[in-house]
Amino acid sequence: MTWRDGKASISRLLLFMASIIIGIAAVVSIQLFSKNLEQNIERQSKALTGADFIIDSRQLPNERVQGIIDSLGADAFEVNFSSMAAFPKNGGTKLVQVRGMEGDFPFYGTLETEPASAATTYQREGSALVDATLMLQYDIQAGDSIKLGLLTLPIAGAINSIPGSSAISTSVAPxxxxxxxxIEQTQLLQLGSRKEYQYFFVASPDMDLDQLDKTLDPILDAENADLDTHNSTSRRIGRSYENLGKFLNLAAFIALLLGCIGIASSVHIYIKEKLADVAVLKCLGASRRQTFMIYLIQIAAMGLFGGILGTMIGIGLQQVFPLLLQEFLPFEIEIAVSPQPIIMGLLLGVLMSVLFALLPLLGTWYVSPLEVLRVSEESPVKSKKARSFTFTAILLFIFLFSFWILKDLLFALAFVLGIVITFAIxxxxxxxFIKGIRKYFPASWGFTARTSLLNLFRPNNQTMVLILAIGLGTFLISTLYFTKDILLAKTALKNGANDANMILLDVQPEQQExxxxxxxxxxxxVIDNLSIVTMRVHSINGQLANEIRKDTSSTINEWVLNHEFRTTFRDSLIASEEILEGNWVKEITPGEPVKISISENLAENAKLKVGDTLVFNVQGVLMETTIGSIRKVDWARMQMNFMVVFPKGVLEKAPQFHVLTTYAPDDSSSAALQRDLIRKFPxxxxIDLRQIYTVIEDILDKISWVVNFMAFFSIITGLIVLIGSVRTSKYQRIRESVLLRTLGAKSKQxxxxxxxxxxxxxxxxxxAGILLSLVSSQLLATLLFKEPFVPSVIPFLLFLPGIIILVMAIGLSNIKSVLQSPPLEVLRKVG
Incomplete structure (x- = not known):
């Protein structure tokens, strides 16, 4: 019976299955890619680091740190920093990442060069290796020279790859x-230069790296140094892609949820039409269980088949993600098909089909054999206990799945609560709407208008199920679109026409003029001429930084204690700043308390508020300050923004260096200025921000493409759900339309x-869906992304009329066969 009935209803069941296929494909493809990413990071963790563990410091190691390094026996070390490089061959200049290396690094992975021998000979011969892309850009070959500060070196070869670097990082600073x-001969390391010393180690076979990290890292942190094992590095790299993975998973889950809505609405209408057949079967002696199982097996089979197709499509789609994200990753991803996401895809197909079809399927259980003789179109009364159990199972499924994807209990609960509230609204x-039409029915309207309104509340109406399907589909589609806009606005670059696009760093006091x-x-x-003073946190509200590090209950973010702050002093705010709390202090006279202004993110991470005290170590001198104000800083503006700003009258005599900014209108003036400055002040x-703009805009374009791709993917799912729901509803209107034709109604009517x-x-x-999505998007922007929400008009201009036209087009196509065939033929088909 399952097979025979299914063959007769294959077109409706295929639409039902389309909702499953796309949702499963989205989930499987993203889960497979996430699994592959995790396995690749774990497998290549040593090659990503180039060593078993690293000790690094932003300054020359002090006696205690050097003692630890000596006791462990460093196998190689380097100092790295950003600087300008010049190419005497053609006068080209470029910001580069200089790495001064001693030892046979890397110990794992490969330093790939062209020619290959250059990787092992450059140290002995006293030459340089230069990024391959940079050499192509500036038409440089092996044998040419590169100038770094006061030093000119021959180029031994090109670097094709080096452990831990990605295409994005090398495009900004090759x-x-x-x-x-x-390094000393370059004379590039001056006061204020940002540099990092790294010591690379190969562990003995019996060394427990996790225990080493647990023992030494707190000691090194107290001395402004750090220890990274290849295990911790791989975990950190994994965490850096968590947010992207969460968004992709959320988009996939929305696609899956849309598929669930499609299942519920399609099966509701499909089963409602089958109730008369069920009543006949019961008259012929079929049991409740038999009639129920006929349609349950149908739905489960469609779910399994949809799960198989969706899983196969998902396996193919996962090949796309490495192509999209390769430039963000410091390694190549080897794609493998792991069994867990595939098994999950198949199980999800069956589970979500049965679960979301269960409520309408209950109608077959409670239908009476007398329904054959009754004229009433009312649905059979279902058990409250059975309905409560089904609703509970559905909510539990949504909660568990969202918790599995979001990895956050509160977010998962909020997500489920949001769905329930939206559904209820x-x-x-x-x-x-139904009650209002009944009460205020416009009896004076014409026949066609009155009949269309009657269809919305008379027996066999589809108002509730279609408004829920259309509303929820539109709600999820619009929410995803608004969320996409929030995410992309959060990463958008802001730069005015007159803002500085060139920044000159490490200018010493005697060079300033x-x-x-x-x-x-x-x-x-000269747009800006800023004095920069470096300092570290000594204590917060009377508690020493070292004590805070040891306090396991402290909620202060550890980076605050280890960070070397670059601060400035001025008497006014700039365009990218806004006071949130407290008052801006322009200048301090001698003897007054030093009131500083800190950024909102520093206040949050250091748990500071206006009036709290913060003692800085300003290059050996302790300076007590009070939080006078907290600023909101627009970090998206490419200009000199600071977490800590002092008033005038405090830091003028402290050791400092300067940063100057200017605006170059074109490439030629920028290149000429860079050549002149490198010649005079090596x-x-x-930093030419226009080059960085190009790189970052390319990154944001790729991120935007991924976000838009997933949003589009879910939108397509939503449209298929709408098509399936409205298309399936045609079988409820065929009899009415045929009777109207039989009674003399014209096709136009x-x-x-x-x-x-x-x-x-x-x-x-x-x-209703779009208006609800405005509320949900505002909540997401305020509570989750902490960004202002400026709603796009696209959902109102495109989604609203587009979905209305789509619904009308499908609805009209539903009665095409009625209008083109004789009434008796149509009645025989649907009977």
């Missing part, structure tokens, strides 16, 4: 590798009745 013994809207004098003769203006680092009915449903469902 790597230049040279022997450590030449839409159900309430449709119930009020000369550097400024080199800028102005070229026709450019220690000054010039039937078309108008149908068009108006679906117009009302489309407007109400889609408008």
């Amino acid at each position: 790597t230049v590798l040279l022997p450590f013994r030449f 839409l159900a309430g809207v449709s119930a009020l 000369a550097v400024a004098a080199s800028i102005t003769p070229t026709g450019l203006d 220690n000054v680092t010039v 039937i078309l108008r009745i149908t068009a108006l009915e679906y117009l009302f449903l489309g407007i109400l469902g889609s408008l």
